[in-house]
Amino acid sequence: MDNNSSHNSVSLPVPVPNEDIFRYSACGPILSLLTDTPHSSFGIRDLGRAIDRPHRSISLAVEDLESVGLITTTTEGGKKLVQINRNRLTRPDDPILRVPQEEFRDPVRSLQEKILEVLEDVTGILLFGSVARGNADRQSDIDSFVLVGTNRATNQKRAHELAQELGSQRFDGDRYAFEILVESTKSVERQADRLQDIFADGLTLYDTGSLSDLKTEMLTNGR
Numbered sequence: 001m002d003n004n005s006s007h008n009s010v011s012l013p014v015p016v017p018n019e020d021i022f023r024y025s026a027c028g029p030i031l032s033l034l035t036d037t038p039h040s041s042f043g044i045r046d047l048g049r050a051i052d053r054p055h056r057s058i059s060l061a062v063e064d065l066e067s068v069g070l071i072t073t074t075t076e077g078g079k080k081l082v083q084i085n086r087n088r089l090t091r092p093d094d095p096i097l098r099v100p101q102e103e104f105r106d107p108v109r110s111l112q113e114k115i116l117e118v119l120e121d122v123t124g125i126l127l128f129g130s131v132a133r134g135n136a137d138r139q140s141d142i143d144s145f146v147l148v149g150t151n152r153a154t155n156q157k158r159a160h161e162l163a164q165e166l167g168s169q170r171f172d173g174d175r176y177a178f179e180i181l182v183e184s185t186k187s188v189e190r191q192a193d194r195l196q197d198i199f200a201d202g203l204t205l206y207d208t209g210s211l212s213d214l215k216t217e218m219l220t221n222g223r
Contacts, residue, residue, distance in 0.1 A: 010035065010070050010088045021068055026053045026061035029201070032133075033219075034071060034084035035091070036204055040216040041074065041081040050200040050219045095205045099127065100134025107142055107171045111178060112205045118162050119182070121149040124204070124211025132203040141177045145198050147211050152184035185210065192218060 010031065012021075021027070029051040034042070042050070048058045062082055065071045070088060074081050092098060096109045108127060115125055129143035130136035148155045159180035166178045181198075183191055199215045 009090045010084070011090070012068055012070070012088075021064050024057060024061040024064060026051060026057045027065060029053070030058070030061055030065065030082075031070065031084070033200060034082070035089060036202065037212060037215055037219075038084050038086050038089055038091075040212070040220075041083040042216075042220060043079050043081055046220045047082060050196065052200075095203075098203055099131065101131070101136060103172070103174075104131050104136060104142065104176075107166070107176045107178075108205070110169070110171070111142060111144060111166060111180075114162055114166065115144070115146055115159070115180070116206065118158050119146060119148060119155045120151055121155075122206070123147050123149055123185070123208045124214070125206040126198065126202040126211060126215075127205055128198045128202040133201050138174065141179045143179045144181070144205075145195075145202065146180060146182045147188070147214065148182060148184050149210075150184060152182055152187050155184075156182040185214075188214060188218075 026047075030047055033047070033050060044055060044058050044062065047053075047062075048055050051058075053061075062071065062073065062080075066073055069085055072083050072085050074083075096105050096112065099105045099108050108131070112125055116122055124145075124147035126145040126147075127143070128145060130140045131142050146155070146159060159182045163178040163180050167175060169175070183195070188195060195214075195218050199218055202215070204211060204215075
C-alpha cells in the first residue's frame, strides 16, 4: 500500500454503498481515534466516553462506518468491539505529515526531534489539542504529551526549559507557544481522567509500543 499520502486515509468502495455515510457527527472523531490506534479495538461505551458522544450516536455512526467497510466489528463476551479496517487504511511513514494543518508541521517536527534529543528514556510522544485536531489558529499552543520510563521530575524540568527554548524560535517568521506534559509509566495512573481526554484526540508522533498500550488501556478502562 502506498504510504506517501500526507494524511491518514481510509479508502471507500465506489459506488459508495451508503451515500449518507457521514451524516452523524461522531463518524469523524471515531475514525480519528481508530486510525491512531489501528491494532486496538474499542467498545461502544469506550468510544462514547473517549469522544464525548451518547451511546446511541456512537452506535448509529458505527453501523454506517461498518456498512462501507471502514471499520470492522467483533463480539467478545456479548460486547461489540470496533476496530479500523486496516486493509483500507493508509498511513504516511512520516508521522509529522499526519498533522492536519501544514503551517504547524515544522514546529511540531522540531518539537519531536528536540524531545528525543533532550529528554531521557522517552517511550512515546503524543500531539494533542487543537493542533492535533486540525482546528488550531495562530494563538493556539502546540500541546504534547511525553511518556518516559523513568525520571519524570527531571524530564519535566527539561521539558519546561525546552518549551521556552522552542517558543523563542521562529518558524517561517512566526513564533509558537509550546506545552510539554511529561508522565512516567508509574505516574500515569494518578492522571487517568486527564489522560483519557488527551488520548481521545491525540496524534502519535513517536512510540516504542508503550504509548499505544497505555492509550488503549486508558480508553478501555483496562479491559
